[in-house]
Each structure stands twice: as C-alpha cells, then as structure tokens.
Amino acid sequence: MGVKLPWKSGADVADEAPAQSVSDAATAAPETPARSGATTPGKGRPTPKRRDAQGRRSGPVAPPPTNRAEARARRKAEKSTLSKEERKELRAERNKARSEQREKMMSGDEKYMIARDRGPVRAYTRDLVDSRRNFAGLFMPFAIVLIVAMMLPDFAFYINFLMLAFVVFMLIDSVILGRMVNKRVRERYPETTDGGLRLGFYAFTRAMQLRMMRAPRPRVSVGDEV
Numbered sequence: 001m002g003v004k005l006p007w008k009s010g011a012d013v014a015d016e017a018p019a020q021s022v023s024d025a026a027t028a029a030p031e032t033p034a035r036s037g038a039t040t041p042g043k044g045r046p047t048p049k050r051r052d053a054q055g056r057r058s059g060p061v062a063p064p065p066t067n068r069a070e071a072r073a074r075r076k077a078e079k080s081t082l083s084k085e086e087r088k089e090l091r092a093e094r095n096k097a098r099s100e101q102r103e104k105m106m107s108g109d110e111k112y113m114i115a116r117d118r119g120p121v122r123a124y125t126r127d128l129v130d131s132r133r134n135f136a137g138l139f140m141p142f143a144i145v146l147i148v149a150m151m152l153p154d155f156a157f158y159i160n161f162l163m164l165a166f167v168v169f170m171l172i173d174s175v176i177l178g179r180m181v182n183k184r185v186r187e188r189y190p191e192t193t194d195g196g197l198r199l200g201f202y203a204f205t206r207a208m209q210l211r212m213m214r215a216p217r218p219r220v221s222v223g224d225e226v
Helices: 010-028 050-055 068-080 084-106 120-130 135-149 153-188 196-208
Strands: none
Touching: 120 153, 120 196, 135 153, 135 196, 153 196
C-alpha cells in the first residue's frame, strides 16, 4: 500500500501502487534456468519419412534416366542422403518388386519378358521344345559327370571318346529340333518373318536348359500335343 505524503496527490499514489506490485511479482518469480545448447526442444510431432516428404514437395519432376549409367548414378546419389533404416526399407521394397516381376515373367506375362521371348511365335516354339525329350537337355548333368570323371586319369581316353560321342548326338538332335520347329511355325504362322537359323538357335538354347530352370516356366508337359 502506498503512503500518501503531504506533497503528493492522490493520483500519484494510485499510479505508484501498481508499479510496486509489478516489481514485487517480478522479484518473487523464480528464475528460469538457462537452457543449455546440448538439448533441443521437441517439435511435438514425429519426423516425416523421406519418401513422404518428397511426395509433398512441389516443383517439376525429374525426367526418367536415359541409360543404365544415369540410373545407377541417381541411385548412388539417393542412397547417400538416406539413413540406415531408410536404405534397408528401400532395399526390401526393391527386392519385393523384383520378386513379383520375376514371378509374373515366369508365369508367361509378356509385359515382364525380355524382347527375345515375346510374341506368339516364340511362345509356340517354347511349347514345342517343352513337349519333347531333348538330348541337349542332358548336357548340364553330363558335364558334371565328366568333371568328376576327369579326376581319374586311367579313364581319360574313354572320357574323351564319350564326350565326342555326346556332342555328335547332341548336334544331330538339335538339327532335328530346329527343322521341326521351323516347319511347325511356318504351318501355324505363315506370315511371320521369325524363322530359320535364329529361331532354331532359340529352340536349341531352351532345350539345353534343365526343365526346372527354363524361363518362362513350361506350360505343357512332355508328350502333350502342341
């Protein structure tokens, strides 16, 4: 409470009282400790993921890469800005996408095939190869047997003779396969330009693969009519 002095008016005493109250309140308030630079106040919200933040960005979208080298450089630059968790998540997403694409390719979806395997002529050729037993399909198992047998020097002569005989029989069977494939393709697709040695070699390379390793996956069984 202000005390009215003889030389002060009532208005002066009224103005002085609020000022003293403010000063007393400031003195009584506890001092707030200074925040050290080691701690940062929280933002009150989780940090958005990088891909979510990129999705909200405005501006022109970068054009797709024109070649593999440019795509590889972009992936490298992108990885340098990602955290360890984000790189792990991105790697898992890409592996899943590749697995899905391979499964669709193996099932016969031409959208995911390479250019060599696309088209009805190539699909028909694969069915012709898959519907018969090919001597060339024994190449990989026979090669493994030969590698093991070469460790026995006493049988070197017989191994070389057996290898030569196998190659001759494989070439004969491959010629028969190529001629059969070209004949059947011309009968079903008379207007196609895909044929000759190129189509025969395509049939031969598929016949050399083990049935379980052929891509796309065989649609017919051995002995089926195609």
